[in-house]
Amino acid sequence: xxxxxxxxxxxxxxxxxxxxxxxxxxxxxxxxxxxxxxxxxxxxxxxxxxxxxxxxxxxxxxxxxxxxxxxxxxxxxxxxxxxxxxxxxxxxxxxxxxxxxxxxxxxxxxxxxxxxxxxxxxxxxxxxxxxxxxxxxxxxxxxxxxxxxxxxxxxxxxxxxxxxxxxxxxxxxxxxxxxxxxxxxxxxxxxxxxxxxxxxxxxxxxxxxxxxxxxxxxxxxxxxxxxxxxxxxxxxxxxxxxxxxxxxx
Numbered sequence: 001x002x003x004x005x006x007x008x009x010x011x012x013x014x015x016x017x018x019x020x021x022x023x024x025x026x027x028x029x030x031x032x033x034x035x036x037x038x039x040x041x042x043x044x045x046x047x048x049x050x051x052x053x054x055x056x057x058x059x060x061x062x063x064x065x066x067x068x069x070x071x072x073x074x075x076x077x078x079x080x081x082x083x084x085x086x087x088x089x090x091x092x093x094x095x096x097x098x099x100x101x102x103x104x105x106x107x108x109x110x111x112x113x114x115x116x117x118x119x120x121x122x123x124x125x126x127x128x129x130x131x132x133x134x135x136x137x138x139x140x141x142x143x144x145x146x147x148x149x150x151x152x153x154x155x156x157x158x159x160x161x162x163x164x165x166x167x168x169x170x171x172x173x174x175x176x177x178x179x180x181x182x183x184x185x186x187x188x189x190x191x192x193x194x195x196x197x198x199x200x201x202x203x204x205x206x207x208x209x210x211x212x213x214x215x216x217x218x219x220x221x222x223x224x225x226x227x228x229x230x231x232x233x234x235x236x237x238x239x240x241x242x243x244x245x246x247x248x249x
Contacts, residue, residue, distance in 0.1 A: 021043050022091075022228060044096075047092075047096065047229075050148045054100065054144045054147060055069055057147045057148075072103045090231025090232050090235070093229060149242070153247065160218065160222045164181075164214070180207075183211045183215065193207050
């Protein structure tokens with residue numbers, strides 16, 4: 001995904017993500033374009049693991065879940081697939097899960113011809129890592145839908161932290177980010193701040209300011225990343241509540 005600081009249109013040459021990703025996909029409709037196809041593929045690369053986790057939670061084996069997820073993406077990335085599935089009120093998360101359920105209910109028999117390793121893969125996916133992640137996540141035993149929402153939220157947070165890390169590295173602040181990233185999702189006790197300040201050679205006040213700025217940018221990127229999966233930016237707060245409510249399930 002792009003690393004621009006807002007989802008406003010960009011004038012950079014060749015910027016195919018000038019609008020939010022899901023808006024690009026929705027606007028294309030039946031008219032697939034390089035922009036919509038690239039946007040959809042990028043979204044799928046980010047959010048494929050929640051689908052795999054959902055399939056596993058439905059009781060499928062590791063191997064069958066790999067086959068199903070692979071076959072689903074092959075179908076999803078085909079031309080005209082989007083025209084046959086409701087956009088679920090413009091939320092990519094809801095759309096993708098609805099599309100997967102539709103596929104599992106109606107399309108699995110047809111996909112049997114596509115065995116693992118046969119034909120070209122639509123996406124290069126790390127199945128070994130996926131299985132390890134699933135085994136760790138499986139200890140809490142959520143429902144398939146809860147597992148999907150929780151893994152979606154985790155994928156979203158990972159993407160935001162990745163973007164923030166890249167921004168800091170580009171500004172020559174990779175060392176600062178490495179020390180301060182713990183404060184993005186955890187409390188900022190005085191002892192911890194003092195320790196980080198000493199490590200970075202900063203006054204404690206300067207460390208507190210740096211933490212505040214990093215958190216502020218983190219929140220900005222989080223809202224932007226969520227907005228890229230929505231057709232209506234006004235749904236960001238609603239989507240945030242739904243996603244982070246998944247951690248309490």
